[in-house]
Amino acid sequence: MERIExxxxxxxxxxxxxDKSSISVxxxxxxxxxxxxxxxxxxxxxxxxxxxxxxxxxxLPNEDELGDFISKLKRERDVPDEIFEIFIKLKxxxxxxxxxxxxxxxLLMAYDEKWYSQSYDDLILRxxxxxxxxxxxxANGYRIIFKNKEPxxxxxxxxxxxxxxxxxxxEVPDNFSSRIFDITMILYMDHDFNASTFTTRCVGSTLSDxxxxxxxxxxxLKGPLHGGANEKATEMLLKIKDENDAERYIMETLAKKExxxxxxxxxxxxxxxxxxxxxxxxxxxxEKKPQYLNMYKIMLKFEEVMWRERKIPANVDxxxxxxxxxxxxxxPLYTPxxxxxxxxxxxxxxxxxxxxxxxxxxxADYVGPRGLNFPYKRNWLSKL
Amino acid sequence: MERIExxxxxxxxxxxxxDKSSISVxxxxxxxxxxxxxxxxxxxxxxxxxxxxxxxxxxLPNEDELGDFISKLKRERDVPDEIFEIFIKLKxxxxxxxxxxxxxxxLLMAYDEKWYSQSYDDLILRxxxxxxxxxxxxANGYRIIFKNKEPxxxxxxxxxxxxxxxxxxxEVPDNFSSRIFDITMILYMDHDFNASTFTTRCVGSTLSDxxxxxxxxxxxLKGPLHGGANEKATEMLLKIKDENDAERYIMETLAKKExxxxxxxxxxxxxxxxxxxxxxxxxxxxEKKPQYLNMYKIMLKFEEVMWRERKIPANVDxxxxxxxxxxxxxxPLYTPxxxxxxxxxxxxxxxxxxxxxxxxxxxADYVGPRGLNFPYKRNWLSKL
Numbered sequence: 009m010e011r012i013e014x015x016x017x018x019x020x021x022x023x024x025x026x027d028k029s030s031i032s033v034x035x036x037x038x039x040x041x042x043x044x045x046x047x048x049x050x051x052x053x054x055x056x057x058x059x060x061x062x063x064x065x066x067x068l069p070n071e072d073e074l075g076d077f078i079s080k081l082k083r084e085r086d087v088p089d090e091i092f093e094i095f096i097k098l099k100x101x102x103x104x105x106x107x108x109x110x111x112x113x114x115l116l117m118a119y120d121e122k123w124y125s126q127s128y129d130d131l132i133l134r135x136x137x138x139x140x141x142x143x144x145x146x147a148n149g150y151r152i153i154f155k156n157k158e159p160x161x162x163x164x165x166x167x168x169x170x171x172x173x174x175x176x177x178x179e180v181p182d183n184f185s186s187r188i189f190d191i192t193m194i195l196y197m198d199h200d201f202n203a204s205t206f207t208t209r210c211v212g213s214t215l216s217d218x219x220x221x222x223x224x225x226x227x228x229l230k231g232p233l234h235g236g237a238n239e240k241a242t243e244m245l246l247k248i249k250d251e252n253d254a255e256r257y258i259m260e261t262l263a264k265k266e267x268x269x270x271x272x273x274x275x276x277x278x279x280x281x282x283x284x285x286x287x288x289x290x291x292x293x294x295e296k297k298p299q300y301l302n303m304y305k306i307m308l309k310f311e312e313v314m315w316r317e318r319k320i321p322a323n324v325d326x327x328x329x330x331x332x333x334x335x336x337x338x339x340p341l342y343t344p345x346x347x348x349x350x351x352x353x354x355x356x357x358x359x360x361x362x363x364x365x366x367x368x369x370x371x372a373d374y375v376g377p378r379g380l381n382f383p384y385k386r387n388w389l390s391k392l
Numbered sequence: 393m394e395r396i397e398x399x400x401x402x403x404x405x406x407x408x409x410x411d412k413s414s415i416s417v418x419x420x421x422x423x424x425x426x427x428x429x430x431x432x433x434x435x436x437x438x439x440x441x442x443x444x445x446x447x448x449x450x451x452l453p454n455e456d457e458l459g460d461f462i463s464k465l466k467r468e469r470d471v472p473d474e475i476f477e478i479f480i481k482l483k484x485x486x487x488x489x490x491x492x493x494x495x496x497x498x499l500l501m502a503y504d505e506k507w508y509s510q511s512y513d514d515l516i517l518r519x520x521x522x523x524x525x526x527x528x529x530x531a532n533g534y535r536i537i538f539k540n541k542e543p544x545x546x547x548x549x550x551x552x553x554x555x556x557x558x559x560x561x562x563e564v565p566d567n568f569s570s571r572i573f574d575i576t577m578i579l580y581m582d583h584d585f586n587a588s589t590f591t592t593r594c595v596g597s598t599l600s601d602x603x604x605x606x607x608x609x610x611x612x613l614k615g616p617l618h619g620g621a622n623e624k625a626t627e628m629l630l631k632i633k634d635e636n637d638a639e640r641y642i643m644e645t646l647a648k649k650e651x652x653x654x655x656x657x658x659x660x661x662x663x664x665x666x667x668x669x670x671x672x673x674x675x676x677x678x679e680k681k682p683q684y685l686n687m688y689k690i691m692l693k694f695e696e697v698m699w700r701e702r703k704i705p706a707n708v709d710x711x712x713x714x715x716x717x718x719x720x721x722x723x724p725l726y727t728p729x730x731x732x733x734x735x736x737x738x739x740x741x742x743x744x745x746x747x748x749x750x751x752x753x754x755x756a757d758y759v760g761p762r763g764l765n766f767p768y769k770r771n772w773l774s775k776l
C-alpha cells in the first residue's frame with residue numbers, strides 16, 4: 009500500500025486555503041470584494057435585493073431579472089400560521105432569537121416538498137424562499153416569543169429591509185432608518201470562508217440539504233467569537249460612561265488578559281473595510297440624533313486606545329451593534345439581523361460547494377493513548 | 393506589514409491534519425481506537441454506557457463512577473410533554489426522522505437553564521442530558537410523527553439501548569436483539585475528525601453552545617455521503633434479487649460512473665475494522681434467522697465484485713444498515729440510530745474543542761473577478 013502524505017496546518021486553519029471560491033474575497037490590507045465589486049461601492053450604491061442577486065447568481069441583474077427576483081422574494085414572504093402556533097408554545101423558555109431563527113428555518117423545511125433537491129434552479133428557488141421567509145420568521149418569532157405580541161403579516165409594497173422593520177415594529181420605518189438598515193445588510197452579506205460559511209460548506213459537502221446546511225451556519229454565527237460579537241460589544245459600550253471610563257475599562261481588561269469585544273479579526277489586521285462604511289453611517293446618524301455623540305466619542309476612544317496598546321483595529325461588529333442601537337432595535341436581535349443578511353452568502357456558498365463537491369473530512373493528530381487492553385472479558389459476540 | 397504565508401491544502405482537507413485530539417484515531421491500515429482501546433475489543437466486551445463514559449471522560453469508569461453515570465443517564469430520560477405536543481403538529485409534512493431529532497434537540501435547549509455554560513462539569517452534564525434525552529426524542533418523535541402512535545414513557549429498569557428499543561417498539565426487546573443493537577452503538581460512537589464531528593467542532597470554535605454544535609453535526613450526518621449511507625445502501629440491497637443480479641447491478645453502476653452506496657471511505661482503503669465486527673454479527677444473525685442468507689450472499693458478492701473491480705472495501709454502513717433490517721427496524725431510522733451513538737463523540741469533541749479553542753476560519757482561493765465598477769451611482773451614504 010502506498011504511503012499517505014499527511015499535511016499539518018496551523019490550528020484554526022489560519023491562513024490555510026482550503027478550496028476555490030468565486031463569491032467574495034477579503035484582503036488583509038483592508039479590502040472586501042463581492043463578485044468583483046468593492047464593498048464600499050456596493051454599500052454606497054446598491055441595495056439588499058440587488059446585492060443578494062449578485063452574490064447568489066454571480067453577476068448584477070438587468071432590469072427584468074431584478075424585477076423578477078424581487079417579485080419572487082415578495083411571493084415567498086408568507087410563513088404558515090402553524091409555525092407561529094408552535095412559537096406560542098416557546099414563550100418564557102431559555103431560547104434566544106437566533107435559536108428561534110434556526111427552529112423556524114427547520115420548520116419551514118417541513119413545508120417544502122423539494123427541500124432535498126440539489127439542481128441549480130431548485131437551489132436558487134430554495135435560497136429565495138429561505139432568505140425571504142427567514143425575515144418573516146425573525147420579526148414575528150421575536151414579536152410572539154419575546155414581546156408577547158401578535159404576528160404581523162408581511163406587506164408586498166415594501167422592499168425587503170423595509171418590510172422586515174415593518175413586521176418587527178408594526179409601523180413602516182422612515183426612509184433614513186430603512187436605508188441605514190439596508191446598508192448594514194449589504195455589509196454583512198458575505199465574507200469568504202468565515203466560520204459560519206465554512207460550517208455551512210462542511211454540511212453541504214456531505215450532500216445534506218440546504219436547510220440543514222444553513223441551520224448549521226446559524227449555530228456557528230451565534231458564537232461570541234463570531235456573529236455574537238455585535239451584541240457583546242454593544243452591551244460593553246453601554247456600561248461605559250465617557251472617554252476616561254473607556255480608557256480605564258480597556259486598560260483593566262487588557263491587564264486581565266481578557267478580550268475587548270469588537271476588536272480583532274482573523275483577516276483584517278489594519279482596517280476592516282466594512283468598519284469604514286459603518287463609521288460614515290454613524291457620523292450621519294449624529295447629524296440627526298446628537299444624543300449619541302457621547303457613545304460616538306467613547307467608540308473613537310476605544311479605537312484609539314486599542315490601536316495604541318495592541319495595534320488591533322475595530323471590526324464591523326463594534327460599529328454595527330451601536331448603529332442598530334441608534335435605530336432603536338433590541339440588542340438580542342443584533343446577531344439574528346446579521347444572520348438575515350449572511351443567509352444570502354450561506355446559500356451561495358452551499359450552492360458553490362455542492363456544484364463541485366468533495367466531502368470535507370480532515371484528520372486529527374492523535375495524542376491519546378494506544379495499545380490498552382480492555383480489562384473485562386465479556387465476549388458478547390462469541391456468546392451471541 | 394509583514395507578509396502572510398498562506399498554505400494550500402487538498403480539497404476536502406483530505407489527509408490534512410488540522411488539530412490535536414485524544415479521543416479516537418482511525419488508521420488507513422484498518423484500525424480504530426477509542427481512547428487507547430481497539431474497536432474490536434470494545435465491541436466484544438464493553439457496552440453503550442461504559443464506552444460512552446470512556447469517550448466523554450477519557451478513561452474507563454470504576455464501578456462507582458459507572459453506577460453514577462448510568463443513574464445520571466437514567467434520570468435524564470424524560471422529555472417535556474410540550475415537545476411531544478409540538479411533534480403532533482409536524483405530522484404529515486416533509487420532515488425526515490433526523491430532522492425531528494434536530495428540532496427536538498433544539499427544543500430541549502429551551503428547557504435547559506444553563507445551555508450556554510462552557511465549564512467542564514456543566515458540559516459533561518449537558519452531554520449526559522443530550523445523549524439520554526435524544527433517545528427518547530428519537531423513539532417518540534418517530535412514533536408520533538411517522539407512525540401516528542402515542543409516545544411511550546421511558547423505563548428506568550432497562551439499559552440505554554434496551555430502553556430505546558422499548559420506547560420505539562412498545563415492547564422490551566429480546567436479549568439477542570438488544571445486544572446486537574448495543575454493539576452497533578459502540579461501532580458508531582466516534583471516528584476522529586469525520587465530517588459531522590468536524591462540523592460540530594467548527595461550531596464549537598466560535599464558542600457557540602453545545603446544543604447548536606450538535607445540531608449542526610446532525611445536519612452533516614444526514615448527508616448521503618456520510619450517515620445517510622446506511623439507509624441508501626440498504627435500499628439498494630433490497631432491490632437486488634441474487635448474486636448474479638448483484639454482479640449485473642454493480643457493473644452497470646460502475647459503467648455509468650455512479651457511486652455504489654456503502655463502499656469507499658476517506659480513511660480506510662483496505663478494511664474498515666467496524667465492518668469486520670458487523671460481519672461477525674451478521675453471521676450470528678444467520679444462525680437464528682436463516683431467512684437472511686440470500687441477503688448475506690448478495691452482500692458478500694458486492695464486496696467481492698467491488699474489490700475485484702475497484703479495490704474498494706465495504707464501509708461500516710454497508711453492513712450495519714442490513715443488521716438493523718434484520719432487527720426489524722424501519723429504514724428511515726438508520727441514520728438517526730447512527731446519530732444516537734455518534735452524539736457521544738460529538739459531545740466529547742465539542743468539549744475538547746472549547747477547552748483549547750481557536751476559531752476555525754480558513755481562507756478561499758478567490759477565482760472570481762476583481763476591479764469591477766458598480767454601474768449605478770445612487771450615493772445613498774452621501775445623501776443620508
